[in-house]
Structures are given as C-alpha cells and as structure tokens.
Amino acid sequence: MTHLIQLHEFDGGIHPPENKHQSTGRAIRTAPLPDELVLPLHQHIGAPSRPVVSAGDSVLKGQVIAEPHGFVSAPLHAPTSGVVAAIEDRQVPHASGMSELCIVITPDGKDEWQPHQSLCAELGVDDCDDISAADLVRRIRECGIAGMGGAGFPTSVKLSVGDNRIDTLILNGAECEPYITADDMLMRERARDIVRGAQILLQITAAERCLIGVEDNKPEAIAALEDALLALHEEHHIDVVTIPTKYPSGGEKQLIQILTGREVPSGGIPAHIGIVCQNVGTAAAIADAVDIGRPLISRITTVTGDAVSDKGNWDVLLGTPVSHLLAVSGYQPQKRERVIMGGPMMGFALPTTALPVVKTTNCLLAPTEKELPTNKPSMACIRCGLCAQACPAELLPQQLYWFSKAEEFDKAEQHNIFDCIECGACSYVCPSEIPLVQYYRFAKGAIREEQAAQEKAEQARERFEARIARQEREQAEKEAKRKARAAAAEAAQKAKKAAPAAATDAPAKTAATSSPELEKLQKQLDGAQAALTKTKEKLEAAKADPAMAEKVPVFEAALTKTQDKIKTLAKDIAAAKKAAKAAPAAADDKGDPNSPERLKKKWEMAQGRLDTAIKRLEQAEAEGSDKVEALRDGLEKQKVRVEEARQAWEAATIGQPAANAAAQGTPEPANDDLKRKILAQKDRVDKARERLSMAQAEGLDTVEALTTALSKQQDKLKQLEQQADAAGEV
C-alpha cells in the first residue's frame, strides 16, 4: 500500500562525492572469528554496564556478560562461546583515545549458543500481536540494543516516550554520509527483517503509520523493501519513501523535517512532536531480538577506502579488532596510517588499529592520502558566509566560530550552539579550511564543563550552609543543656534548704500527698519541655526563613518564658522529691537502721548486683572484649561486698536472739562473739574454696597456694568451733 507522501526540504546541506559504489559490489560476508574479542563496557550513550562474569569463566554465545547500570544503559552479551580471558582497561574506539574497562573473550571456536527463544514462546502466547508494549521494550532492553546509526542511544530508553502520543514512526535508511553502505546492504539483503522490526515498533509506539526514508541513490534497497512490503500479504501502514540525496538528510531532525515537515524544537526530542525515529539496522536487530531471542552481538560494518583492496560489508562480531577486519579486507598500510571509524564527515581517526568494533561502528574507512587528503593548515575566515548556507540546522556557523575561538561561551550558547548536529557541512564548504566542527565540539565541551562546575559549586554552597546551620544548632543545644543543668543544680540547692523545714512541718502529710503531687508536677514539666522544643523548632524555622524574621523576637520571648517555667517546675519537683524522701525516712526513724530486715535487703541487693556482674563478665568473655579484666576485678569486689552484707545480716539475726536472751537475763557475750567469729571464718573458708575452684577451672598456677590457704582457714575454723564448744560446755 503506497501512500502519496508530500516531501519537504530542510535548509542547507551539501552534495559531497558519494563514493558508495566501491563497497556495494559484494554481498555481506561473515567476518572470520578473531583470536580475541575485546568488548568495551561503554558502547552506548549513558552509564557503562557492569560485568557479571569474571576472568576464567566460560561463556556461551549470547550469554549476558555485563548488566546495565541505571536506566540509560544497556547490557552486553558474549558474541561467541569461549573463555573470559580478562576484564581490564583497554584503549576503546572513542575520539579521546582513552582506556576503559573491557571484557576480553578468547573464542573456543565452537560458537555454541546458549538456549534462546522468541518472545512469543517465552510468554506462551499464540499470537505475537498480543504481546504488550512493556514486554517488547523489556526484551529490547535485555538484548542490549542501542541505536545502530552511530550515536548508540539505548533503544529501549528511546522507546519509553512517556506521555507523548506518537503518530508517526520513522525508519532511517537515508544513510547520507559518503562511503558508508552498511544500511544499504542491510536493506537489500534483510528487508524482511526491517519490515518485521517496523511492525514491532508500530506495536510498541501505537503509531498510525511508519515511513521508511531512503535516499534515491539506493534503488536496490528501495526495491527490496517494496518487495518485502508486498510479501506481507496483510494490511499495513508502512511506506517506503524515496527522498532526494543530500547530506545530511540522514540526520534525525533533518529526516523528520523531510518526511513530515515538522521541526524538532530546540533542546527537544522527536517524541515531543509525536515522532519516534529509529535506524533500519536497529529495526532489524529488534526483529531478531523479539522473534529469535538473539541479542545484539554482531553488526554490519563497511570496510572501504583505497587502502583496502577488498572493499565490502562484513557481518562482524562485536569486539572484533579493527586490524583483523582490515587484514581480511586486504589492507595495505600507508605511509601515514589513517583509519577512520565512521564516515569522512563525522567519523574520527583511530589512534591505533588494535581497537575493537563496537555497536556503533558502521564503517571503517582506510583512505589513501590522494583519496582523502589530510587537513591543510586553516586560513583566516574571510566571512564568505558559505557555512551559513550549508548549515542544515539554520545556525550561524561563522558567529559560532568566532565565539568558540574567543571562548565567549555564553554568546555561543545564545547562538544555539547546542542545536549544532556536528555534521561537518560547514567545514566541508569552508574555503579557508577551518576545522569549524572541532571548534564547536570544544565549545560544547567547555560549556558543559562550566555547567557541571556551576552545579557542583551550588551543591558545595548548600552543604557549607547546612554545615554552618548544624554547628550553630549544636552550639545552641549545648548552651541550653548547660543552662538546664545549672538551673537544676540551683533548684536542688534551694530544695535542700527548704527540705528540713518541710520535713519537720508535716512529714506524714507530705508522705501521703507527695506522690500524686509529684506526678502532677512531672506532667507539667514534660508539657513545658515539649513546648520548649516546639518553640525552638519554630524559632529555627523563623530564623531560616526571611519572611518570618519579624516573628523571631516573639518566639524568643516565648522560649525564655517556657524556660523560666521549666526552671520553676524543676525546683518544685526537686523540693517535692526531697520532702517525699524525708517523709519515709522520718517514718522509718523509729526502727533500727541495722535491723535484720534492712540488712537482709542490703544483702539481697548486693547479691543481685553480683549476679548482673557475673552475667556481664560471661558476656564479655563470650565476646572476647577487652573489658574482661576490669569486670573480673569488679566481680571480686562485689563478692566481698555481698559477703560483708551477709555477715552483717547473719550477725544481726544471731545478735537479736542473743539480745533477746540478754533481755531475758542470760547474757552470753563471749559466746556470742565466738559465734560471730566462727561465721566469719566460715565465710572465709567458703571464699577460699571458691577461689580455689575458680583457679582450678582456669588452670592457674596459683592452685597450690590457694589449697594451702584453704586448709589453713579450715584449721582456724576448727579451732574456733572447738573454742565455741568449750565455751558452750562451760
């Protein structure tokens, strides 16, 4: 079904020699397997992927070897089966010539696939048209597809158009740059896959129509696509549109303008005007990904230029070294070796041929000096204005040149330097041979760097201010705490003075009423403290917000008021507590402070402390903490205290009957004394025994000494007992 499409034109553009026929003479050949595949983790725009294999792992063809990191990222797959030789920094094909992390795979030659299946089979649906857009996009992401026209933007991200309604899908088969024929050959040989990819993309974007734009210098490709559309035998809205040959009609914005007449706004993306544009190579890769489950592990690359004898297109595994591809194409190194990745207009010269082919490598151009002379020294700008006529983005290249050269970046920005697509048309027409695009690239980079620095400065300012605010707050808190402590101390002092009077006044009454009163006061204090913190917060907020500045004194006044209240309350509470304490003491005064009950309590309390100390020691020992020694010391002391308390109690209990007996008129002071001594001695024996057993358990060398000590103590005890017996008999 062919619709009549009204074509539009974009301003500017040039007609450089096409030089395409050299590489279209032969069908696409599969490049032989190299000895080593080098896969950079950063082959797409966005964040580099993260390796999920390690050196020495065996991988199968199509296996994920790196996972995407973040939304704008893409995974990486093993292009063939083999062993991961290394994950290391290698020089990557980038204009900077930098080294980045790469996964190096040594192929085992078996080319063994990991199991893969179509998305229909995976989801278990009968009709592939039923698959949801989300599932399709997920599959595209999992297969690591990134724009194959040259930019390498992750396709799944490009297809996530958000709320923008898409009406037109455009497949870019213009391939306007001289020398490159990868898309041309792909369209000729795999037109069906491209059409299938178009159908899938229509399903995802829900666009009404699809336009495949192809320049009129590729009649074979157009015919192949038309045939593929005819072979569909079903209703479709896909049209192949022949557009006039002009550089750079393959630019995304330019192609959209040619096909629809719509212009992508400055700083916008095509989705904003209801259009999604994909490269034909990307469409074919999507068809493979959805219908076979084949991830992006190879691509078609043109190898051309007079320095190679066997020009043509290769289906080449990602990671294949450029030198390998050149070698199989019959490359004769020139005096000044120059291999360009990409085309002559937008490509960049490789620093070495040891670099790998990546997802965006559509062409390797190895020209001779005669074919493509190196840049001559640039001359002064003569203000001829040819560049402005050639610019497809309707910019003023001459002005941008002056601004970039003088580093007047703000002016360059005002002249929309970021709308420059770096197509090189201006440099091509420049009679003074000024490397204009390089100036723009420099200016863009410098502006981006400046913006990043600005952003960072802003962040640093915020952090600095936050830090100052925090320090002030901490200072204020410290001050408040100090004041509160001082107030409490003052209150305690006053309460001390007030307490005796209160106690003598009405001890019983205070004792009866103190606790509810205390509770009430405590509640009031809590409330006041809550109010204080709230007021403080408000004050902080008011201080931070200039609009509330007038309220600051109000809040401050409230703050001091609340603080005063707290102070008085604290005083009251202290007084009440003192009174409460004094009351039971007064009530208890009648009793003997050394009564057996009290002593027993003391002993029990000491025993409780001992238990906790033992527990702590055990815990510390279990944890191997360095506190063990200190805890052991503490334990010993506590044991002594417990013993003392017990002795005191026992003495008291024994003393009491004795006292009773004394009251009855039978005093036995000597006997009593002896008994006490015996008890004390018994304790000593017990202690000695305990120590001995501990020493034995720990295997200390003090065992012997302790044994003698124990026997001595036991002897003493026997003596005392004998004495007691003797006294009793008397």
Place this chain on the structure above:
Amino acid sequence: MSSILIAVIVLAALALLFGALLGFAAVRFKVDGNPIVDQINDLLPQTQCGQCGYPGCKPYAEAIADGDKINKCPPGGESTIDALADLLGVEPEPLDAEHGAEKAVPTVAYIREDECIGCTKCIQACPVDAILGAAKQMHTVITDECTGCDLCVEPCPVDCIDMIPVATDRSNWYWEAPTAGVELIATDRRPATAGGHA
C-alpha cells in the same frame, strides 16, 4: 486667594498620599540582606577554602560588598576576578599572590585509608562535610562532594591525605580547541589554552 489655598491643600494631600504610599512600599517590599552579596557569592567558586582570609565564600562575598579587594580568591582565579570586576564595575586586578596561586588542574582529596588512624581531625576541618568516618574508624572522602580546598591536609597528624588531580574520563573529556594551522612549527606553538584536555 482661595485658588492658592486649594493648590496648597491639594499639593499637601498629594504629598501625604504619596508619602504614605512610599512608606507602605518600603515596608511591604523591603529587601532583606544585601542583594549584591548573593550576586557576588554566585560568582565565587564555593570551595569554602578560606584562602581569602574569610571563613567561607559567603563571608568573602560580604566583605567584597563592603569594599574588600576582589583578587583574593585563588580557586576562582582570573575568570572569577574578571566576572567580579564585570559585576561591580571595577578594574580587574591580578590575583593577589599572598593568598596562594591558582591551581593548574582541579584536585580532590584522597585518604590513604590503611594509614588513617581515625582521629576525625579532617572531618572537623572539611567545610562541606565531604569526609565520612568516626572516631577510631577509617575515614574516606566523598569525591563527588569534595571541592579540593586543601583544608583537610594540614590537620592530618599522619599526613595520609593527598590532593590528586581529578581524573579525566569519558564523562568529562571533550575535544581540544584546534590549534591555528599556521603554528605547525613546534617552536611557534603556544601553550595549550585553558580547558583543553589531552
């Protein structure tokens, strides 16, 4: 006579009216603080290094607004001095060497972690809270937040902090400015202009 009286009354009434209006506007649209301070502060590099002699960029901005010299900021260097001169309408002056020299490349602090004793001195010195750590625990610098102010280097008792140049990677690399073609002879070449990277 009455016409003169009317004129006087009318003028007096108008004067009162406009006076009230101006008074109201002065209260209602009062600008807090000095707006020029914020403008100056925006131009300063926010490293908070204190090399100007003030405890941070904002205090220096306030000082400039009060008439201090504009050439005391080594991290900002010439470009900041030019921008400040532009804003304030004064003559740009060369950087005051007393406060230090402009760094050739931006740097970030790096703590050699196995040498760190966990004294927290650098944490207290960092003006932007870019150092993470606790007492007797190893410290480390959050490089994304580090302004390269050097303030942490001095307090370190074991000298385990290095200032290392910010590494260039693909995210911050960009094309060098083309050299003018006529300078093909090596001795004619000028040193690379600012901003270019290898």
